[in-house]
Amino acid sequence: MRTSTQAGGRPRESRVDHAIQTTVRELLAEVGYANLTMDLVAARAGIGKAAIYRRHSSKAEMVFSAVVHGMDLQPVADTGSLRTDLRDTVIDVLGRVAEPSVRAGTPTFLAELAVNKEMSARFQSTLVARETACVETVLDRAVARGEISHKPDPAVVHATILGTVTAWLHMLQRDDYADLPDQLADILTNGLTGS
């Protein structure tokens, strides 16, 4: 348990932050976003509601913090080839999108994004920016290796990966995604190196 002292002198209570995050992720997977309430989180985590509201102004904001907090948003290890770097990147994105608490929360999260400008800005500046940076690193390596002659727009390549994975799970509602990383990496690698 780590505690430190803020300017105001109050302990940071990182144990409380951690308990909220863990509880929110558990409850998302168990009851889904629609049925998750601040009351349920408070009861399960053994924390007062006031302590939750001090940290999170809304359920949506609390869920976003909890879900993004645990994510490892680093570029994949350099495998020496664009194809396997892209495959590993798709596996990473798919792992995040298919994770039960994220999958359960995504549809309502997208509805919230459409009406909540602050949440949208935070999503763009955290998850989207960091995933796009990971894709850009992979593309930069391929340029350095001479595999591609000019770097495509990383935002478009990222949208292709995030979008295909999200459409597969949430629009086509398919659970058979074991082959998707190889299929998508093949299309993208040929697509980016063939021009």
Next chain:
Amino acid sequence: MRTSTQAGGRPRESRVDHAIQTTVRELLAEVGYANLTMDLVAARAGIGKAAIYRRHSSKAEMVFSAVVHGMDLQPVADTGSLRTDLRDTVIDVLGRVAEPSVRAGTPTFLAELAVNKEMSARFQSTLVARETACVETVLDRAVARGEISHKPDPAVVHATILGTVTAWLHMLQRDDYADLPDQLADILTNGLTGS
């Protein structure tokens, strides 16, 4: 105004169906899915609520019918090249996804899809199946021309198109999509022909 007689002898009242569809699409673009109600549709269309409920068991079902009804889900004209066929297909999909009433309703529609199995089955068997068939026609033409040696899974190629377009508008929340059809068609064409 077209009327015909059903088995029960009641006129089909296609004028009423048409009025509901038109009104729903107008209201979606004006007030958004969340604020759209059966009452609002009834008042604007000048139709009794009972007449709406006879046709549509829920708001979600009514909106889905109205939005899908007007869609032209035919394969693009054969341009003689996979690249332009794919570009035109992306333009078609983007046109549907970015259409104001569809764009306004998509986030809540996806939330509804996640919990409404009947709606999901209907979405898969109508829009998804027909869009995938359009993509398959484009791929079959490319095989017949000798542009690609073996046909990839049309569901994956369709997910790449629908997913990228949807992610661009609803996850990245970007409105600059004029270049997207060419960018995506370039990646996909090279990706499918380069293997």
